[in-house]
Amino acid sequence: MNFDLTDEHLLLERSIREWAGREVAPRIRELDRAHTFDRGLFPQMAGLGLLGICIPAEYGGAGMDYVCLGLASEELEYVDTSLRVIMSVHVGLNCLTLLSWGTEDQKRRYLVPQAQGQKIATYGLTEPSAGSDARGIQTIAIRKGDRYHLTGEKIWISLADVADNYLVFAWTDLEKKKQRDPSGMSAFIVERAFKGFSSATLTEKWGILAGNTGTFKMEEVEVPVENLVGREGEGFKIAMFALDQGRFTVAAGATGLIRACRDASVKYAKARKTFGVEIGSHQLVKEMIAQMESDYQVSRLLWQRSGWLKNIGRRNTRETGLAKWFATVASERAAADAVQIHGANGYSDEYPVGRFYRNCKGAVIYEGTREIHKIMQADYLLGYRTDKPTRCELPPFRQPKD
Numbered sequence: 001m002n003f004d005l006t007d008e009h010l011l012l013e014r015s016i017r018e019w020a021g022r023e024v025a026p027r028i029r030e031l032d033r034a035h036t037f038d039r040g041l042f043p044q045m046a047g048l049g050l051l052g053i054c055i056p057a058e059y060g061g062a063g064m065d066y067v068c069l070g071l072a073s074e075e076l077e078y079v080d081t082s083l084r085v086i087m088s089v090h091v092g093l094n095c096l097t098l099l100s101w102g103t104e105d106q107k108r109r110y111l112v113p114q115a116q117g118q119k120i121a122t123y124g125l126t127e128p129s130a131g132s133d134a135r136g137i138q139t140i141a142i143r144k145g146d147r148y149h150l151t152g153e154k155i156w157i158s159l160a161d162v163a164d165n166y167l168v169f170a171w172t173d174l175e176k177k178k179q180r181d182p183s184g185m186s187a188f189i190v191e192r193a194f195k196g197f198s199s200a201t202l203t204e205k206w207g208i209l210a211g212n213t214g215t216f217k218m219e220e221v222e223v224p225v226e227n228l229v230g231r232e233g234e235g236f237k238i239a240m241f242a243l244d245q246g247r248f249t250v251a252a253g254a255t256g257l258i259r260a261c262r263d264a265s266v267k268y269a270k271a272r273k274t275f276g277v278e279i280g281s282h283q284l285v286k287e288m289i290a291q292m293e294s295d296y297q298v299s300r301l302l303w304q305r306s307g308w309l310k311n312i313g314r315r316n317t318r319e320t321g322l323a324k325w326f327a328t329v330a331s332e333r334a335a336a337d338a339v340q341i342h343g344a345n346g347y348s349d350e351y352p353v354g355r356f357y358r359n360c361k362g363a364v365i366y367e368g369t370r371e372i373h374k375i376m377q378a379d380y381l382l383g384y385r386t387d388k389p390t391r392c393e394l395p396p397f398r399q400p401k402d
């Protein structure tokens with residue numbers, strides 16, 4: 001067993017740390033307070049190769065391995081969750097799904113410009129009436145000739161109001177919709193530019209304020225049959241497949257947030273004095289800091305194991321789910337304790353820990369809530385759940401040829 005990161009991993013980690021520390025960290029408090037999503041981040045992230053990080057070079061990507069995707073997610077969320085969310089929806093949920101399930105034509109038309117960062121992509125499953133219960137979605141896609149007509153509304157979609165391309169899930173079989181049989185669902189690539197598409201930003205959100213989260217509506221949006229991803233009826237499987245990749249980025253990101261809480265807490269505990277000593281010398285403060293370190297190290301091992309499984313092409317739904325569940329719940333604990341260690345100052349936006357506290361909660365809800373993950377892990381143990389092979393799998397990492 002080798003736990004060492006390669007030179008390429010270390011170089012990537014260092015370059016993102018330097019870039020995010022220089023270009024984003026000094027501005028993030030203001031962006032967050034102003035509820036402003038900075039579109040200027042896209043070209044910068046594209047310049048670093050992040051928007052196509054683990055997409056092979058033949059499809060416009062940087063050709064790195066899946067551990068690199070995790071490292072990038074961890075480093076980005078160390079600065080702010082909104083940065084990591086871009087990786088989750090654009091790379092994790094969308095690009096990797098097109099890489100695995102898309103036709104050659106879809107890869108040329110959509111994956112290449114996305115991996116190069118010319119187009120931004122996201123993932124639309126959740127609806128006003130259905131989140132955890134994805135079979136409850138109402139969006140329908142009716143085939144008429146060589147087009148599907150999509151009608152429905154998606155909500156709580158990251159980058160909804162700024163993306164160009166959307167991976168959308170809809171019922172193509174209305175009989176199966178009535179029976180809630182997921183083999184009646186299909187997946188489509190929808191462009192913002194298609195007639196009948198509209199989007200909006202959710203303005204009442206209280207976390208990830210420097211990120212964009214919104215809704216989009218489709219009113220009889222005509223989608224060419226060439227934009228059906230996978231086969232008709234494979235939509236639910238594709239939605240779940242995409243979550244295996246998105247959850248990986250969320251797990252690694254939450255690990256970065258724990259580290260940010262730990263570092264801020266250590267700094268503050270050495271600067272603040274009570275009863276004549278640094279608060280770090282009080283045992284109860286030490287306990288919180290030690291818990292952050294243990295949560296950080298365990299979370300990191302869990303996501304790195306998932307990344308390794310992805311690299312060698314082995315199914316990792318169970319391991320990735322565990323990594324996501326553990327790291328997000330631990331990040332909530334770390335953020336709450338970081339605020340606690342900062343006392344009243346933790347309750348103010350002058351210090352970053354209040355933002356960490358607001359930001360961490362989203363990840364305990366999206367990409368499978370804490371409760372859904374708990375049930376999944378118990379079901380694996382009890383034998384109520386096993387992972388069946390899917391027709392398309394994530395391609396294992398192949399070292400690029402020189």
Ligand SMILES: Cc1cc2nc3c(=O)[nH]c(=O)nc-3n(C[C@H](O)[C@H](O)[C@H](O)COP(=O)(O)OP(=O)(O)OC[C@H]3O[C@@H](n4cnc5c(N)ncnc54)[C@H](O)[C@@H]3O)c2cc1C
Nearest residue numbers: 123124125126130131132156157158362365366367369371
């Ligand atoms: C910031 C943010 C960004 C998001 N981005 C996206 C995105 O890009 N794309 C997208 O498609 N969606 C996105 N979502 C939506 C997210 O995936 C859903 O909110 C999530 O799946 C939960 O669904 P829900 O909100 O409808 O809650 P519900 O499913 O209504 O759940 C409500 C509560 O009931 C519990 N519960 C539900 N079912 C069970 C059960 N069987 N057993 C025990 N407890 C249960 C849940 O755990 C939860 O505590 C985002 C959400 C947020 C907050």
